[in-house]
Amino acid sequence: MFISIKQAEEKKHGEIAIRGWVYRERGSNKLKFITLRDATGIIQCVIEKDIVGEELFKTADKLQIEASMEIHGTIKEDKRAPTGFEISVNDFKVIGWSDTYPISKDQSPEFLLDNRHLWLRSRKMAAVMKVRHTVLSAFREFYNKHGFYEFSPPILQPNQCEGGSTLFEVKYYQTKTFLTQSWQLYGESSIFALEKLYCISPCFRAEKSKTSRHLSEFWMAEMEAAWIGLKELTQSAEECVSFIVKKVVEENEEELKVLGQDVEKLKKIKAPFPRLTYTEVLERLAKKGDKVKWGKDLRTVEEDTIMEEFDKPLIVTHYPKEIMAFYKPKDPDDEKTALCFDMLAPEGYGEIIGGSQRDTDIEELTKALKKMGENPKHYDWYFDLRKYGSVPHSGYGLGIERVVAWLCKLDNIKDAIPFPRTMLRWTP
Ligand code: 4AD
Ligand code: MG
Numbered sequence: 095m096f097i098s099i100k101q102a103e104e105k106k107h108g109e110i111a112i113r114g115w116v117y118r119e120r121g122s123n124k125l126k127f128i129t130l131r132d133a134t135g136i137i138q139c140v141i142e143k144d145i146v147g148e149e150l151f152k153t154a155d156k157l158q159i160e161a162s163m164e165i166h167g168t169i170k171e172d173k174r175a176p177t178g179f180e181i182s183v184n185d186f187k188v189i190g191w192s193d194t195y196p197i198s199k200d201q202s203p204e205f206l207l208d209n210r211h212l213w214l215r216s217r218k219m220a221a222v223m224k225v226r227h228t229v230l231s232a233f234r235e236f237y238n239k240h241g242f243y244e245f246s247p248p249i250l251q252p253n254q255c256e257g258g259s260t261l262f263e264v265k266y267y268q269t270k271t272f273l274t275q276s277w278q279l280y281g282e283s284s285i286f287a288l289e290k291l292y293c294i295s296p297c298f299r300a301e302k303s304k305t306s307r308h309l310s311e312f313w314m315a316e317m318e319a320a321w322i323g324l325k326e327l328t329q330s331a332e333e334c335v336s337f338i339v340k341k342v343v344e345e346n347e348e349e350l351k352v353l354g355q356d357v358e359k360l361k362k363i364k365a366p367f368p369r370l371t372y373t374e375v376l377e378r379l380a381k382k383g384d385k386v387k388w389g390k391d392l393r394t395v396e397e398d399t400i401m402e403e404f405d406k407p408l409i410v411t412h413y414p415k416e417i418m419a420f421y422k423p424k425d426p427d428d429e430k431t432a433l434c435f436d437m438l439a440p441e442g443y444g445e446i447i448g449g450s451q452r453d454t455d456i457e458e459l460t461k462a463l464k465k466m467g468e469n470p471k472h473y474d475w476y477f478d479l480r481k482y483g484s485v486p487h488s489g490y491g492l493g494i495e496r497v498v499a500w501l502c503k504l505d506n507i508k509d510a511i512p513f514p515r516t517m518l519r520w521t522p
Contacts, residue, residue: 100134102169103171103179110181112137113164115215116157118191126154127391128177128183130165133220135348138172139181140163146183153188155365159191160215187363203506210513211522221349222509225342226498230294232341233315233492236334240292242317247277253472255279256419262310269485276491278421279476282452284353285487286479293309294494305394309495311515324433324451327488328409331447334491335407339363342501348462352365355503362404371412372431375400389414392464398442407446411435412505420462423453435490443500449490454480 095111103108121127122217126141128450143151157163164187172180193403197205197212203224206213213219234244254261255276262273267455277293284291294315301308317330342350350357370378375396376386386392391413392400412431415424422432453459456477460470471475495510508514513522 096164098134099130099132099137101189102137102181103135103177105169105172106179108168108194109166110166110169111166113189114162116159116163119157121155126151126157128154128157128163129517130163130181131215133431135177136217136230137169137177137179137181138175139167139183141183141186146185150186154186156191157188158192159187159195160212162190163188166350188357204317207508207514207519208522214512217352218465219509219512220381221346221352222498222502222504223500223512224349225346225353226344226510228314228342229338229494229497229501230313232338233292235341236293236337237290237317240290240330242292242319244290245277245281245284245288245293247280247293247295247337248272249274251275251280253279253476254468255336255421256299257466258468260301261296262300275299276314277316278318278489279396281316281489282476282487283479285318285320285485286483288405289320291319300517306313306508307394307496307499309507309511309514309516310520312507312511313494313514314432315494316489316491318487320485320487322488323486324411324435324488327449327451327490328369328411328435329365331435331449331490331492332407335367335437335446335497336363336365338497339501350502353502353504355501359405360501366405366407367437368404369411372402372410372414373412375410378403383466388516389416391417394444397438397444401438401440401442405440408438409435412439418450420459420466420468421452422450423455438498439496441500445493445497446496446500447492449488451488454484454486456480 096113097110099112104110111227114130116128117131118129124143129136129137130139144180165183167181167183169179169181171178180512185384195387197209250271251274254272264271264273275297277295296311297314298311301310311331339360347357379386379396387395413434415430415432418432422434425431425433436445437447439446462471495507498510499507504510
């Protein structure tokens with residue numbers, strides 16, 4: 095019976111059978127060292143001519159990186175081996191031969207993106223995908239525990255949610271529709287049935303920026319709940335993010351090490367997070383010599399400057415109403431601002447969450463939609479939600495790749511998703 099490399103190491107000694115791919119190989123005319131890789135780890139295997147015989151040793155000599163094979167042997171602890179264990183091979187079988195592998199050391203990021211289908215096998219990408227798995231399951235676990243229902247929104251949607259300029263248009267039979275930018279309007283419709291719900295879904299935005307933070311296809315984890323306002327919303331967001339970080343620290347220590355991330359630093363990321371209003375952020379920026387005119391959105395540089403002061407995520411509330419999405423309501427205590435928030439990650443990873451209370455005033459919504467050139471008629475179904483038993487409600491969306499990039503200490507958001515899509519890249 096085959097076991098994983100991790101299980102073999104846990105067994106520590108004795109006969110084992112494993113299978114995987116050649117990660118490294120070197121050898122002499124008597125000894126061949128194979129580092130074998132599977133989904134759980136890597137291990138050094140030694141093939142000796144005197145043990146396996148002349149014929150099989152010749153086969154071993156032809157093995158190249160990424161060949162797949164089965165190995166039968168004896169495992170023992172060995173301080174000199176890269177992972178502290180070594181397998182002495184009794185017998186092996188090649189399952190799939192490998193040509194000369196195109197990926198070697200020191201290749202350019204573009205080359206690795208062109209060969210992403212192969213580069214996914216690297217220790218780095220495997221580590222990132224494992225952390226990503228933890229982030230997704232932690233978000234689900236957090237909201238399941240809090241009595242939320244997982245919801246499946248449509249991906250083809252007739253309306254914009256986050257501005258018409260980044261919509262992807264899709265030919266739809268004799269007409270057209272769009273790829274979702276956010277589940278939000280559908281999440282809002284469904285709180286009237288389920289009250290508390292969440293979804294994890296791909297989102298699409300035709301971003302014209304070629305930054306290290308934007309993808310055209312990304313995944314968003316969103317929640318929407320009836321009867322809550324901005325205060326409860328930000329609390330839910332900070333507790334969820336703390337929970338995600340805790341889970342990653344618990345479950346991905348090995349991966350964080352591969353990625354060069356400092357686990358101790360992450361252990362300190364615990365709610366509550368600091369809070370500032372947009373106006374307070376501007377005051378702090380001004381003191382640092384960075385003057386931003388009130389009413390202008392914060393740019394990446396300004397987000398980075400303000401985050402120099404924090405080693406936890408920061409919650410920024412009350413952005414100017416004028417520059418916000420149409421559904422964000424004005425604050426009755428300060429009508430120039432909206433009841434909304436962004437969560438900014440430390441170390442220059444930027445906005446990881448955007449959320450708000452939802453406007454329930456049809457007139458205000460109509461005004462905001464008209465201002466952005468939208469036809470309010472197309473939103474009749476959304477206005478219905480305000481006509482039949484409207485309730486206060488709020489929600490937020492967390493960018494999965496932004497969070498993964500932050501936790502994995504990645505230089506570029508493209509490495510936070512297996513197959514990135516940007517303005518300049520949509521293959522392989
Ligand atoms: O701030 P955004 O645009 O908010 C919404 O879409 C709301 N409708 C969510 C809601 O309230 N349910 O996007 C939410 C988050 C951002 O904070 C960011 O982390 C991520 O989604 N995001 C992107 N990530 C990668 N590439 C892009 N192009 C992104 N656009 C947004
Ligand atoms: Mg936003």
